[in-house]
Amino acid sequence: MRTFRDIPIKQKLVIMNMAATTAALLLAGLGIVLTDSLLFRRYLQRDLSSLAKIIADNSTAALTFNDPRAAAETLGALRARTHVLSACIYRPNGSILARYAPRGSACPAVDRRDEIRFSREGVVVSQGILLTGQRVGTLMLFYDLGEIAERIKLYGSTVFGVLTASSLLALLLSSRLRTVIENPISQLVRASTLVSETGDYGTRAEKLSGDEMGVLVDRFNAMLAGIQSRDDDLKRERERFRFMAESMPQKIFTATPTGDVDYLNRQWVEFAGPGLERIEDWGWAQFVHPEDLEENLRLWRHSIETGEPFHFEHRFRRADGKYRWHLSRAHAMRDAGGKISMWIGSSTDIHEQKEKEEALRRANDDLQQFAYAASHDLQEPIRNVAVYSEIVSRRYHDLLDAEGQQFLGFLKEGGRRLATLVNDLLAYTRAGMAEIVEAPVDSSVVFEHTLASLAEAIRESQATVTCGPLPRVYVGEAHLQQVFQNLIGNALKYRNEKAPCIHVSAVGRGADWCFAVEDNGIGIDPKYKEKIFGVFKRLHHDRNYSGTGIGLAICQRVVERYGGRIWVESQPAKGSTFFFTVPRHAQPGDPAQVESSVG
Amino acid sequence: MAEDNLPDALLVREAIRLENLPLEVHMAADGQAALAFIARAEADQDAPCPQVLLLDLNLPKVDGFEVLRQLRASHRFQSIPVLIVSSSDSPGDRSQAEEFGAGYFRKPPSYEEFLKLGVVLKEMLQDKGIL
Incomplete structure (x- = not known):
C-alpha cells in the first residue's frame, strides 16, 4: 500500500490544500455556531425577561381583582410567541390564577425568586408581580429551546454548504495552481533523468519561477555546467593522451588496477595484426614468447599486487609469426588518495639493439677466449726463453765475452718481463670472466689470504696492513683476492721513505658495499685519476716501481664485471685511497659467461 | 711423465736429479702415448709399471x-699419485685436479x-709412503 510519502507531489498538493481548506472552514463554522448560540441565549434571556415583565405588569390588575379571565386574556397575548410552552400566574398563596398552555404543558412550579433558569427541557422564567412595590403574585413562564436547535441546524447546513462549495472551489483552484509547484519539479526530474540516461551534461532544466524552485533549478543547472566543463576537460585530456599514444613510435597500453589491459595504441594493431581485441584483458599473454611467459606473468602480477613499476625484456609475436625483443615498462597512476587508478605502459622494440648486443657479446666472448688462449699458449715458449737463458747464463757464463754476457742479460730480462706480462694478461682476461657466486664470500677471510700471499713484500717494506669490519659479498673469492692483492700490492710498491701504513675498510652505501684501501704512499696526481685504470698504463718508468701496468685494469674489470665501480681519491705525497663498490646482493648469473678452462 | 715440450721435460728431469729421487723417468710425448703406456702396463705384468x-x-x-x-x-x-705439471693457473684446472686427487705444480x-x-714431488712421494 502506498503511503502518503510515496504518492506523487501533485496528489500531495491537492490533499494538503483540501485538508487545510476543510479544517479552516470547519473551525470557522464551529466558531460561528458556538458564538451565535451564546449570543442567542443572551438575547433570549433579555427578551424573555422583558416579555415576563410586560406580562407581569399587565397582570397586576387581574391579580388584584382576582380576575382569572382578565389574567387569561393577558396571557393569551403570548400566542404570537410559538415557543412559549406554558405560562401561569400564581397568587401569593401559590394557587394558579390563570394558565396558558397551548400544547397542554404543565406549569412550572412557583418560584418566589425572580430568575431565568435554563434547563434541558427549556427556559423557566419567574417574575414577581408587584403592586406599589408589594409582591402580589408570580408569573412563571416556560419557554422551549427548539429555537436554538433550529438556529444550530440552520447554521450547520449553511456551514456544510459553504464547506462543500469552498472544497470544490479549492480542489479546482489547487488543480490549477499545483502546476506552479509541480512543473519546476517535473522539469528537474526530467532533466536529471535525461542526464543519467544519456550522459549528456549539456542538458539544462527550464527555470519556470523566481522562487526557491527557481534557485534550485539555477543551482542544478550550474552543477551540470560544472560537471560538463570537467567532463569536457576529461574528454580533452583523454583525446590528448590518445593522440600522444597514437603518435608515439612505442607500443602503448593502459590497464585497470587489476591488470586487465583496456587500451592499446595503433602500433600494437600494426605489430600484432588484426584480431587485436584478443590482446585485451590478459589476452596479450598468448603473444609473449613461451620462454618469457612465466617470468613475464610473475613480474606483472607482482607489480599489480605491490604497485611497483613493471620492467621486463621479452619477445612479442609479430603478425608474421616472428618474435621480436621488446623492453616493456609500466607505471601505476595513483589518485589523490594514493590508490592505483590505472597502469600506463609502453613496449619498445629493442630487437636490433638486442641482436647487436648479442653479436657484440659473442664477439667479446670470442675475443676473450682468444686472448685467454693466446696468453696461455704464449706462456710455454716465453717460459722456455726465460728459464733457458738463465741456465745458459749460469752454466756457460765463462764462454761468453762481456758483450755476449750483456746480450744474454737482455734476453733474461726480456724473458722475465714477457713472462710477467703474459701472466698479467691472463689474469686480466680471467677478470672479465664471470663467476656465479652462489654463497657470499667472507671478505675478511679473503683479506687474510691476500696478506699471506703478500707476506714477503709486507715484511720487506715493514708495512702495517690493517682492516676494519669487512662484510660478506657476492664476489668470487679469486676475483676479490685479485682486487685486494693489486690494491694492497700497489700501496706497498708506491711508498715513500716512511713505512707503508695501509688500512682496508668497508661501509654499506645503498644497495652496495663500498670498500676503501687507504695508504700513506706517494699519492697520485689528480690528472691521472682516470688514466691509471687503463691497460699497460704506468706512471712510473722508474726501476723502483716495477710492474706491467695492468693491476688496476684488472681491478676495474673485476669490479665492473660485478656491477660496481672503482675510483681513487688522492693527494700527491700524502697518500691515496682506492674505493670500489660491489652489490650487497647476489646478481643473476649469466650462464653464457661461466669460466671455461683451457688445459 | 706425459710432456710434449722437451725443454720442460729436461727441467723436470733436472729437478728430480737434483733431489736425488730414485726414479726412472719414462717419457710419453702426447696423451695417446701416455694412455698406450698405461694400457701396456695393465696388460703385461713385465712391462714397466709407473x-x-x-x-x-x-x-x-x-x-x-x-x-x-x-x-x-x-x-x-x-x-x-699424480702430479699435474702445467702452465695453467686457472682455478678451474686446479679444482678439477683436486677432484681427481692429483697434486698441482x-x-x-x-x-x-x-x-x-723436485721438492714438491719428494714430499708427495713421502706422503704416499713410496719413499
Missing part, C-alpha cells in the same frame, strides 16, 4: 684430464722456481 705420473694438461691428441680420467678408471693405477718462468718441483 709408480707416479707427472702429467702436463695441454697435451696433443688426448688432453691431460682425459688421460687422468682413464687412469683413475683403470684397475692397476687407479690410486697411484704450476710451471714457473724461473729456473730456480722450476727446480722446486
Whole structure:
C-alpha cells in the first residue's frame, strides 16, 4: 500500500490544500455556531425577561381583582410567541390564577425568586408581580429551546454548504495552481533523468519561477555546467593522451588496477595484426614468447599486487609469426588518495639493439677466449726463453765475452718481463670472466689470504696492513683476492721513505658495499685519476716501481664485471685511497659467461 | 711423465736429479702415448709399471684430464699419485685436479722456481709412503 510519502507531489498538493481548506472552514463554522448560540441565549434571556415583565405588569390588575379571565386574556397575548410552552400566574398563596398552555404543558412550579433558569427541557422564567412595590403574585413562564436547535441546524447546513462549495472551489483552484509547484519539479526530474540516461551534461532544466524552485533549478543547472566543463576537460585530456599514444613510435597500453589491459595504441594493431581485441584483458599473454611467459606473468602480477613499476625484456609475436625483443615498462597512476587508478605502459622494440648486443657479446666472448688462449699458449715458449737463458747464463757464463754476457742479460730480462706480462694478461682476461657466486664470500677471510700471499713484500717494506669490519659479498673469492692483492700490492710498491701504513675498510652505501684501501704512499696526481685504470698504463718508468701496468685494469674489470665501480681519491705525497663498490646482493648469473678452462 | 715440450721435460728431469729421487723417468710425448703406456702396463705384468705420473694438461691428441680420467678408471693405477705439471693457473684446472686427487705444480718462468718441483714431488712421494 502506498503511503502518503510515496504518492506523487501533485496528489500531495491537492490533499494538503483540501485538508487545510476543510479544517479552516470547519473551525470557522464551529466558531460561528458556538458564538451565535451564546449570543442567542443572551438575547433570549433579555427578551424573555422583558416579555415576563410586560406580562407581569399587565397582570397586576387581574391579580388584584382576582380576575382569572382578565389574567387569561393577558396571557393569551403570548400566542404570537410559538415557543412559549406554558405560562401561569400564581397568587401569593401559590394557587394558579390563570394558565396558558397551548400544547397542554404543565406549569412550572412557583418560584418566589425572580430568575431565568435554563434547563434541558427549556427556559423557566419567574417574575414577581408587584403592586406599589408589594409582591402580589408570580408569573412563571416556560419557554422551549427548539429555537436554538433550529438556529444550530440552520447554521450547520449553511456551514456544510459553504464547506462543500469552498472544497470544490479549492480542489479546482489547487488543480490549477499545483502546476506552479509541480512543473519546476517535473522539469528537474526530467532533466536529471535525461542526464543519467544519456550522459549528456549539456542538458539544462527550464527555470519556470523566481522562487526557491527557481534557485534550485539555477543551482542544478550550474552543477551540470560544472560537471560538463570537467567532463569536457576529461574528454580533452583523454583525446590528448590518445593522440600522444597514437603518435608515439612505442607500443602503448593502459590497464585497470587489476591488470586487465583496456587500451592499446595503433602500433600494437600494426605489430600484432588484426584480431587485436584478443590482446585485451590478459589476452596479450598468448603473444609473449613461451620462454618469457612465466617470468613475464610473475613480474606483472607482482607489480599489480605491490604497485611497483613493471620492467621486463621479452619477445612479442609479430603478425608474421616472428618474435621480436621488446623492453616493456609500466607505471601505476595513483589518485589523490594514493590508490592505483590505472597502469600506463609502453613496449619498445629493442630487437636490433638486442641482436647487436648479442653479436657484440659473442664477439667479446670470442675475443676473450682468444686472448685467454693466446696468453696461455704464449706462456710455454716465453717460459722456455726465460728459464733457458738463465741456465745458459749460469752454466756457460765463462764462454761468453762481456758483450755476449750483456746480450744474454737482455734476453733474461726480456724473458722475465714477457713472462710477467703474459701472466698479467691472463689474469686480466680471467677478470672479465664471470663467476656465479652462489654463497657470499667472507671478505675478511679473503683479506687474510691476500696478506699471506703478500707476506714477503709486507715484511720487506715493514708495512702495517690493517682492516676494519669487512662484510660478506657476492664476489668470487679469486676475483676479490685479485682486487685486494693489486690494491694492497700497489700501496706497498708506491711508498715513500716512511713505512707503508695501509688500512682496508668497508661501509654499506645503498644497495652496495663500498670498500676503501687507504695508504700513506706517494699519492697520485689528480690528472691521472682516470688514466691509471687503463691497460699497460704506468706512471712510473722508474726501476723502483716495477710492474706491467695492468693491476688496476684488472681491478676495474673485476669490479665492473660485478656491477660496481672503482675510483681513487688522492693527494700527491700524502697518500691515496682506492674505493670500489660491489652489490650487497647476489646478481643473476649469466650462464653464457661461466669460466671455461683451457688445459 | 706425459710432456710434449722437451725443454720442460729436461727441467723436470733436472729437478728430480737434483733431489736425488730414485726414479726412472719414462717419457710419453702426447696423451695417446701416455694412455698406450698405461694400457701396456695393465696388460703385461713385465712391462714397466709407473709408480707416479707427472702429467702436463695441454697435451696433443688426448688432453691431460682425459688421460687422468682413464687412469683413475683403470684397475692397476687407479690410486697411484699424480702430479699435474702445467702452465695453467686457472682455478678451474686446479679444482678439477683436486677432484681427481692429483697434486698441482704450476710451471714457473724461473729456473730456480722450476727446480722446486723436485721438492714438491719428494714430499708427495713421502706422503704416499713410496719413499
